[in-house]
Amino acid sequence: RQGLIIDVRFNGGGQYADYVLDLLRRIPAAWIGFRDNQPASAPGASITGPKVMLINESAGSGGDFLPWAFREMSLGPLVGQRTWGGLVGMTTLPALVDGGSVTAPNLAIYDRQGRLITENVGAPPDVQVAADPTALFAGRDPQLEKAVTLALAALPVEQIPAPTLQAGASAAPTGTPTPWVTASASSTSPPSATPSATEDPVPSPTPGLA
Numbered sequence: 076r077q078g079l080i081i082d083v084r085f086n087g088g089g090q091y092a093d094y095v096l097d098l099l100r101r102i103p104a105a106w107i108g109f110r111d112n113q114p115a116s117a118p119g120a121s122i123t124g125p126k127v128m129l130i131n132e133s134a135g136s137g138g139d140f141l142p143w144a145f146r147e148m149s150l151g152p153l154v155g156q157r158t159w160g161g162l163v164g165m166t167t168l169p170a171l172v173d174g175g176s177v178t179a180p181n182l183a184i185y186d187r188q189g190r191l192i193t194e195n196v197g198a199p200p201d202v203q204v205a206a207d208p209t210a211l212f213a214g215r216d217p218q219l220e221k222a223v224t225l226a227l228a229a230l231p232v233e234q235i236p237a238p239t240l241q242a243g244a245s246a247a248p249t250g251t252p253t254p255w256v257t258a259s260a261s262s263t264s265p266p267s268a269t270p271s272a273t274e275d276p277v278p279s280p281t282p283g284l285a
Contacts, residue, residue, distance in 0.1 A: 078124035078226045080219070081145075084155060088136025088164075095141065099126060099150050106237045114237035123235035126151035127222040130200060135159030140184060142198040147186075152201040154222045160197030 081099070102123060103116035116123070130142045130153050139162040142153050163180035170176050184192045202225065204218045 076122050076124070078230055079122045079126045080129065080222045080226060081126065082129040082219070083134055083138055083141055084129050084131040084218075086134040086138030086141065088134075088138045088140070090137050092137055092141045096144055096148065096150075099145070100148055103235065106240075108240040114240075116237070125226045125229035125232075127226050128153050129218055129222055130155040130158050130198060131206065131218070132156045132159060132197075135161045135197075136164065139193040139198055143193050146198070146201070152225060153198065154202045154225065155200050155204055155218045156206070157199045157203075158193065158197040160193055160195050162191070162193045 079099075081095075098120060099122070101118055101121035103118070103121055105117045107115045107117055109115070126145075128142055128145050128151060130138075134142070135158060139158045139160060142158055143162075145151065146153060162184050164182045164184075165178055165180050166182065168176045168178060183194065186192055202221060204221045207217050210217050
């Protein structure tokens, strides 16, 4: 697919949808060239073109988190109305003697700075579009129409085309080595068993605590 519109309106939540985010953020590391077909990206199922997410006021809980993370990961714009704003959850439902149950949140979601995510405020859209009842009754969806317009406008810019295969050319290793691998590989001698002057010696066992 050249692009994607993800509709999470009316998403009642229940899950964090991390698997959805994993798929949405995939980018090609390489390409598979076929003799008699179009190139395919590797890993597969990666959509390199523009992505737009539809949201509304009836999306909450996991329906708050998914749009928030979509923007946090810079995957694309949010179109529609601000989400509900109730990103707390529960892991237990204590039962009552009459067959009912009690719900009480016992978890909350916060970001890397320790701030609550969307709680009481929701995830705001980048492009606000109301669900006009007259248009909906006529069979139109203004929010979806706006998302399509944005995706098509970004398509020539954001699409990642497959490169041309260069026959006989081999790629040199690229990328940044993992720091701990680099440090380990640079050490040519085994570590000394004797503590250095800057290291604390292993204390002797305390009598009676062995």
